[in-house]
Amino acid sequence: MLTAKQVSWLKGALFVLALVPLARMAYLTVTGQLVDPLEFITRGTGDWTLYFLCFTLVVTPLRKLSGWNWLIKLRRMLGLYTFFYGLLHFMTFLWFDHFFDLQEMWKDVLKRPFITVGFTAFVLLIPLAVTSSNGMIKRLGGKRWQWLHRLVYVIAPLAILHFWWMKAGKHNFAQPILFGVILGSLLLARVYWWVQK
Amino acid sequence: MLIKRSPNGIDLPYSSEITPREVYESRRTFMKQIAMGAAGSAALLEMANREAFAQTGIKLPAKLNPAYSALDKQTAFKDASSYNNYYEFGTDKSEPAMYAGSLKTRPWTVAIEGEVKHPMTLDIDALLKLAPLEERVYRLRCVEGWSMVIPWIGYSFSEIIKKVEPTGNAKYVEFTTLADKKQMPGVGSRVLQWPYTEGLRIDEANHPLALLTFGMYGEVLPNQNGAPVRMVLPWKYGFKSAKSIVKIRFVKDQPRTSWNLSAPNEYGFYSNVNPDVDHPRWSQASERRIGEDGFLARKRKTLMFNGYNDVASLYTGMDLKKFY
Secondary structure, eight states: OOOHHHHHHHHHHHHHHTTHHHHHHHHHHHTTOOSSHHHHHHHHHHHHHHHHHHHHHHHHHHHHHHOOGGGHHHHHHHHHHHHHHHHHHHHHIIIIITTTOHHHHHHHHHHOHHHHHHHHHHHHHHHHHHTOSHHHHHHHOHHHHHHHHTTHHHHHHHHHHHHHHHHHTTTOOHHHHHHHHHHHHHHHHHHHHHHHO | OOOSBOTTSOBOOOGGGSOOHHHHHHHHHHHHHHHHHHTOOHHHHHHHHHHHHHHTOOBOOOEEOGGGOOOSOOOOHHHHTTSOOOGGGOSSTTHHHHHGGGOOOSSOEEEEEESBSSOEEEEHHHHHTSSOOEEEEEEEEOTTSEEEEEEEEEEETHHHHHHHOBOTTOOEEEEEEOOOTTTOGGGGSSSSOSSOEEEEEHHHHTSTTOEEEEEETTEEOOGGGTOSOEEEOTTBOGGGSOOSEEEEEEESSOOOOHHHHHOTTTSOSSOBOOTTSOBTTBOOSEEEETTTOOTTSOOEEOOGGGGOGGGGGGGTTOOTTTOO
C-alpha cells in the first residue's frame, strides 16, 4: 500500500502527464509544423478521449487483479480527463466545422448518424463530470451515484461506434476493433465478477 | 476567392504569385553546405540530397497556359508535397512523403490499349514528348473537405486520344496505377482493392481540362504526388485522378473504380465536385484551403465543378444527385 503522500505525488504526476498530448498539439500548431492543424487537432482530441476512456475503465479490473487499491484514487482524474478531451473534441467540431453557428451544428447533429452518436456520447459524459466531486457523491448517495455512473457503459459503445463509422469509409477497422476488444473485455471482466458474487 | 473571374469560369493568374520555389532551392543549398561543412559525412550529405530531391527534383520546362490557370494563391510546395492521400504508401497523409522515395520511376512504361486503332506501349520519356508541355494552375478539391492550388505540368489527355484513335466501341477510359508490394508498403493493406483503378467517360477524358501530368511547381512530380505520370481532373474530387499510371484502357463498359468498390454509397463513379451532394459523414458545401484558412475564419464555399463551369455541358440532362 502506498502512503497518502505517495498517492498525492502520483496524482500530481498524472495531472501533468495527461496534459502532454494537448501541449504537443499546441506546440506543433504554434510552430507551424502541421499542414492541416485543424484536422490534426480534431483527430488528436478524439483519439485521446478514447484513450482516457480506456484508462478510466481499466482501473477497477486492474485493482482487483493486482490488489493495488490505491489505483482507485486515480480514477476520478482519469474520468475527468476523458471529459476534458471529449469537450475539446466537441469544440473542434463546433469551431472548425461550424464556426460557432449553433443552428448549423444542430442540423449536422440531427442529419448524420456519425455525428449524432458522437454528440450523444459527449452529452452523456456531462452528468458524470458534474457529479464527480465528493460533495455530489454525498448528495446523491453512493448507490444512486454508482447507478448514474454506469452510464459509462452506454457511452463507451457509442464512442466506439462513432470511431467505427469514421473509419468505415476506408475499411480501416484495425483501430476501432482494438478499442472494441479492450473495452469489451473490461466489460466482460465486470460481468464475470458480478456473476461470481 | 472569387475575384476577376472570366466569363467561362476559368481564372487568370497573378504573375506575382507564381514562384514560392526559390525559397526551397536556397534551403537545399543551405542544407548541402551544412552537410559538407560540418563533417563531410557521407550519410549526412545523402540525407541532405534526399531532402533536396523531395523538395525540388528535376526541372521540367513548360509554357504557362493562362487560359487554364486559376488566380488563387498557390499552395506552398512543401504542403502540396507532404500532405498526400496515396494509400499505396500508407493511409496517413504524411506517409507517402516518407515512403514513396523507394518508388523507381525509370524505367517506366505505360500501356495504352483496348478499343483503339493503334494500341501502344510507350516509355515514359517518349510519352513525355508526345505533345508540348504546359503549366496550368488548378484548384484541387479533396473529397475530405480540404483544397489546394497547384501549378501542374503536362498536356491535355485528348492528345493521347488523338494518337491512339479509339474505335466506336470505346465509351470509357480506365486508368490503372502501379501496385508493387515491394516498392509500395501500403499495397498489403485491405483498405482498397489493388491495383488502384479509376475511370472516366470518354467525353470527360477528351475535355481539354483533363491533364496528363508529369510535373508540378516547375519540376518533375515528386513520387508522393504520383510520379512519373498521373491524371489531374480539377472539376472532380482528387481521388478520381489516378497516380503513377501504368495502363490506360479504352473500354466499352463503365470501369469499376477502387473507391466506388470500397464504399459505393460514399464515392460515386462521377465524383464531380458538388456542394449540393453531401458525403454521408460531412457536408461538401464548404472547404478549407490548406495554408490559408485557419482558426479565425469560416470555411470557404465550395463551387460547383470546383469552379470549372465549362465542364457543365458534359452533364446536360443528368441528375447529378443520382450520378454523384
